[in-house]
Amino acid sequence: MAEITLKGLAHSYLAAPSSPEDYAIREMNHVWHQGGAYALLGPSGCGKSTLLNIISGLLEPSSGDVLFDGERVNALPPEARNIAQVFQFPVVYDTMTVYDNLAFPLRNIGTPADKVRERVLEVADVLELTPQLGRKAKNLTADEKQKVSMGRGLVRDDVSAILFDEPLTVIDPQLKWKLRRKLKEIHQRFNITMVYVTHDQLEASTFADKIAVMYQGQVVQFGTPRELFETPNHTFVGYFIGSPGMNFLEVAARDGRVMAGELPLAVPEAVHAAVAGAGSASVKLGIRPEFVEVHAAPVEDAMEAVVEDVQDLGTYAILSLRLGDTPFKARIEEDETLPRDRAWLRFPLARLGLYVDEFRVEIPHE
Numbered sequence: 001m002a003e004i005t006l007k008g009l010a011h012s013y014l015a016a017p018s019s020p021e022d023y024a025i026r027e028m029n030h031v032w033h034q035g036g037a038y039a040l041l042g043p044s045g046c047g048k049s050t051l052l053n054i055i056s057g058l059l060e061p062s063s064g065d066v067l068f069d070g071e072r073v074n075a076l077p078p079e080a081r082n083i084a085q086v087f088q089f090p091v092v093y094d095t096m097t098v099y100d101n102l103a104f105p106l107r108n109i110g111t112p113a114d115k116v117r118e119r120v121l122e123v124a125d126v127l128e129l130t131p132q133l134g135r136k137a138k139n140l141t142a143d144e145k146q147k148v149s150m151g152r153g154l155v156r157d158d159v160s161a162i163l164f165d166e167p168l169t170v171i172d173p174q175l176k177w178k179l180r181r182k183l184k185e186i187h188q189r190f191n192i193t194m195v196y197v198t199h200d201q202l203e204a205s206t207f208a209d210k211i212a213v214m215y216q217g218q219v220v221q222f223g224t225p226r227e228l229f230e231t232p233n234h235t236f237v238g239y240f241i242g243s244p245g246m247n248f249l250e251v252a253a254r255d256g257r258v259m260a261g262e263l264p265l266a267v268p269e270a271v272h273a274a275v276a277g278a279g280s281a282s283v284k285l286g287i288r289p290e291f292v293e294v295h296a297a298p299v300e301d302a303m304e305a306v307v308e309d310v311q312d313l314g315t316y317a318i319l320s321l322r323l324g325d326t327p328f329k330a331r332i333e334e335d336e337t338l339p340r341d342r343a344w345l346r347f348p349l350a351r352l353g354l355y356v357d358e359f360r361v362e363i364p365h366e
């Protein structure tokens, strides 16, 4: 069991990196607390696997330290780090039985046979592999092999942490859902630090208590699924989390108003003051489609938008709008009046985010 600290960590695959773009991991500090269920979420190529491989010791970072319970482990090879890693594709010994595959990591560290048996049966039970225990791994389906691979990661109870690198990629969608719940159950039962890499927000939020969102080699936000949804710290988190993602309007303060291009926005004075004082050319206002107030007829202090499309999703609808020059989405519930070709929008102040150079800054309230 361990707390994992990443201190001033950076990594480049290039021999002589010269700009931030040359780094797969840009300098970061991060702590994974003992016993947490974490997800590392981000798009392809953002550095997730690189970060996991640095933690497990498969890769040496270009700079910075990896600490387990405060001890620097940079020089330790993977086998000395006491970390289990489950990869995207199954790692099993084809000629061994499922039982022997699961027993392997335990026998490797000299675990007594009765303890081996106890743990193998327990893990096989959780993963519903008991009927397959006597079968040779080569005769299993891809799903079953990956379950064995996961079982090999879970079988040791002395590991510092278990790292999962998109472990459900090869698993059939229905079973995926079930295995995610199993992993959560296993986490609760064994209280081991788990870091789960994925590019799927649903997978991340069903597994993890806290999610680290990675973008361009950096953790841009570390928070609960709710925090990521309600107060994204970075525009990327706004886009990436939620379906559809957050709306962003590029804004500037002009002639005493907040303008999105040529469109004056109906926003409170506090927003105007914050935009005017932002001190950057990159200023955006963000609001989630769920939080936009939509009216089917004109109301005071509202902005008129053109309705371009309505996607009816049963209990709610997603409106595709155009607000000035900006495409914009809004969600309305089935009991609300569906606007026809025009809609009038209001942005509740508590739901608006101000983003300067892509990072969220507070809007001082009056």
Ligand SMILES: Nc1ncnc2c1ncn2[C@@H]1O[C@H](COP(=O)(O)OP(=O)(O)OP(=O)(O)O)[C@@H](O)[C@H]1O
Residues within 6 Å of the ligand: 013, 024, 042, 043, 044, 045, 046, 047, 048, 049, 050, 051, 199
């Ligand atoms: N062995 C390598 N040599 C050179 N560049 C690499 C190597 N492995 C990864 N990279 C580069 O480092 C960056 C981060 O890759 P990484 O695999 O860590 O991302 P990822 O978020 O895990 O993506 P994916 O989900 O596609 O695996 C990418 O630009 C990738 O091309």
